[in-house]
Amino acid sequence: MNQQTFMRQLEAALAGLPAAERQDILADYAEYFRDALADGRSEEEVAASLGDPQRLAREFQAKAKLQAWESRRSVGNLFGVIGAMAGLGVLNFVLAIPFMIYLGFLTLGFVVSCSLLFGGVLLTGLWASNSLFGWPAIEPVLFHHGSGVAWVASTSDSARPLVNIQGGQGDRVVIHRDAATGATRIEASGADGAVRLERSADGSISRLQLTGDDGVVELQGLEGLPDLPDRSVLLVTGLALLLAGGVGLAIAVVLVRATWRGLARFGRYQLSLLSGERKEAVRV
Amino acid sequence: MKTQLKKGTLEMCVLALLARADSYAYELVSRLADCMEISEGTIYPLMRRLQGEGWVSTYLVESPSGPSRKYYALTEAGHDSLASMQTEWQEFVAEVNSVLVPPQGSAAGAIKRDNPQGGNK
Numbered sequence: 001m002n003q004q005t006f007m008r009q010l011e012a013a014l015a016g017l018p019a020a021e022r023q024d025i026l027a028d029y030a031e032y033f034r035d036a037l038a039d040g041r042s043e044e045e046v047a048a049s050l051g052d053p054q055r056l057a058r059e060f061q062a063k064a065k066l067q068a069w070e071s072r073r074s075v076g077n078l079f080g081v082i083g084a085m086a087g088l089g090v091l092n093f094v095l096a097i098p099f100m101i102y103l104g105f106l107t108l109g110f111v112v113s114c115s116l117l118f119g120g121v122l123l124t125g126l127w128a129s130n131s132l133f134g135w136p137a138i139e140p141v142l143f144h145h146g147s148g149v150a151w152v153a154s155t156s157d158s159a160r161p162l163v164n165i166q167g168g169q170g171d172r173v174v175i176h177r178d179a180a181t182g183a184t185r186i187e188a189s190g191a192d193g194a195v196r197l198e199r200s201a202d203g204s205i206s207r208l209q210l211t212g213d214d215g216v217v218e219l220q221g222l223e224g225l226p227d228l229p230d231r232s233v234l235l236v237t238g239l240a241l242l243l244a245g246g247v248g249l250a251i252a253v254v255l256v257r258a259t260w261r262g263l264a265r266f267g268r269y270q271l272s273l274l275s276g277e278r279k280e281a282v283r284v
Numbered sequence: 285m286k287t288q289l290k291k292g293t294l295e296m297c298v299l300a301l302l303a304r305a306d307s308y309a310y311e312l313v314s315r316l317a318d319c320m321e322i323s324e325g326t327i328y329p330l331m332r333r334l335q336g337e338g339w340v341s342t343y344l345v346e347s348p349s350g351p352s353r354k355y356y357a358l359t360e361a362g363h364d365s366l367a368s369m370q371t372e373w374q375e376f377v378a379e380v381n382s383v384l385v386p387p388q389g390s391a392a393g394a395i396k397r398d399n400p401q402g403g404n405k
Contacts, residue, residue, distance in 0.1 A: 029325075030351075031353055032324075039314075051324070056329070063332065
C-alpha cells in the first residue's frame with residue numbers, strides 16, 4: 001500500500017466526522033509520511049507500520065462519538081457510541097446484553113414515574129379546580145326533572161346521560177327533583193305495575209315501592225349507594241401519586257446520571273486500551 | 285494488566301520526552317521505537333487523548349520547504365501528571381523489585397516461613 005492508497009482509505013473511513021477534524025487528522029498522517037520519507041523510508045514500509053487505516057479511522061470515529069455523546073447525552077448518541085465501540089471490537093457483547101436490559105428497565109422506571117407524576121398532577125389539579133370553581137363536579141347532579149314516556153337525565157345538556165329510563169307503550173316515567181330539599185323521586189308505571197324509588201337529600205334510599213298485579217312490596221330505610229369519593233380522597237390520592245412519581249423520577253435521574261458517568265469512563269478506558277492492544281497484535 | 289501497564293508507560297514516556305523538549309509526532313515515534321515496540325499509527329490517537337486531557341498543547345511551525353509541522357508541548361497540567369505518574373512508577377518498580385530481588389542475609393529462611401501464611405490469605 002502506498003501513501004496515496006493509505007490516505008484515500010483513511011479519508012473514506014473518516015467520513016462522518018466534522019470536516020475540520022477530518023482535515024486535521026489527514027494533515028497529521030500526511031506530515032508523518034513526509035517526515036518518514038525524508039528519513040529515507042519507503043511509502044509502503046511507512047504505510048505498513050502505520051497500521052490499517054480503517055481501524056485507525058474507527059478509533060477516531062469512536063472517540064468522536066464518545067465526545068459527541070458526552071457533550072449531548074441522548075439515546076441516539078449513546079447508540080452511536082455503542083455501535084462505534086462494537087465496530088472496534090472493544091465492546092464485550094456478553095456484558096452489553098445485560099446492560100441493554102438494565103437500560104430497558106431504567107426507561108420503564110422513567111415512564112412509570114412520569115405517569116405517576118402526571119396522574120398526581122391531574123388529580124391534584126382536579127381537586128384544586130373543584131375547590132375553587134366547583135368544576136368538574138364530583139357528585140352527579142340531576143339537572144332535569146319532568147315526566148314522559150322516556151326520560152334521560154345528565155349533569156348537563158351536553159354530557160353523557162347518567163340516568164336513562166325508558167318505558168314501553170302507555171308507560172309513564174316521572175323524575176322529580178325537589179330543589180329545596182335535594183330529594184329525588186323516580187316513578188315508572190305501566191299497565192302491569194309500577195316502581196317508585198325515593199332518594200332523600202342525604203343520599204339514602206328512603207323508599208322503594210314495587211306495585212304489581214299481585215300486590216305491593218315496599219322497602220324503607222334502605223342504605224344508599226356508597227358515596228362517591230369526596231374531595232379529600234382526590235387530594236390524598238393526588239399527593240400520594242405526586243410523591244411516588246417524584247421519588248421514582250429522582251431515583252431514575254440519579255441512576256441515569258451515574259450510568260452515564262460510568263459509561264463515559266468505561267468508554268474512555270476502552271479507547272485508551274486500544275493502543276496497547278494493537279501493539280500486541282503487531283508483535284504477533 | 286499487561287495492556288494497562290503498557291498503555292500507562294507509553295503515555296508516561298511520551299510525556300517524559302516532551303518534558304525534555306517540544307517535539308513532533310515522527311520524532312516522538314522514532315525516540316520511542318528505540319526502547320519499546322510501538323505501532324506507529326497509534327501515536328496520533330494517543331496525542332489526541334493527551335490533548336483531550338489537557339496535558340499537551342500543539343503549535344504549528346512553518347517550514348521553509350513544504351507545509352508546516354505540528355509540534356507538541358507539555359502543559360502545566362501535563363507536568364503535574366507526569367510527576368505523579370513517575371512517583372507511582374517508582375513505587376511500583378520498588379514493590380516489584382522487593383519481590384524479585386530477595387533481601388540479603390537470612391532471606392531464604394524468611395521466605396520459606398512466610399509462604400504458608402501468604403497462601404492462606
